Amino acid sequence: MGDPGELDQALLNPTRLSIVSLLAATRWAEFGYVRDSVGLTDSALSKQVSALDKLGYVESDKGYIGKRPRTWLNLTSxxxxxxxxxxxxxxxIASAAGERGAGYHAQDAEHRPGRRAGAEER
Structure with missing residues (x-):
């Protein structure tokens, strides 16, 4: 990520943003929990995790609970x-847009949507 005020292209994808946001609130979340929380299939989550892993945003660890294999995911620094x-x-972006919107005043009330030019107020 370059400039602190710059959007991260990878996180413009809502699914990847959901995954990293969820992981930001946890530490080593189990794959199934992330899958269910984000509402993805195993293969769809694997694909997104691979993309995030290549960027160095997510790390994974494999292990077992009893005899069942498990994968845990963690958000890196x-x-x-x-x-x-x-x-x-x-x-x-939202703040700047809000300030611009709050500072905008129509020059002529006649230009409000749903009003015909020259129509009188009742």
């Missing part, structure tokens, strides 16, 4: 930094 910067950029 790079992933946490990317998410923080991405959220900051979104907040800046």
């Amino acid at each position: 790079a992933g946490r930094e990317a998410l923080t910067g991405h959220i900051r950029a979104l907040q800046l």
Whole structure:
């Protein structure tokens, strides 16, 4: 992630944003929990986790609970930094748009939607 006010292209994908946001609130979440929480299939989550892993945003660890294999996922410090910067950029965009919108006043009330030009108020 470059500039702290820059959107992270990988996190523009809502699924990847959901995964890293969930992982930001946990530590070593079980794959099935993430899958169910984000509402994906195993293969869809695996694909997204692979993409995030290549970026260094997510790490995984495999192990067993009894005889059942399990995979756990964790957000790396790079992933946490990317998410923080991405959220900051979104907040800046929303704030700037809100300020511009609050400062906008129609020059002429005649231009309100649903009004015909020259129509009188009743």
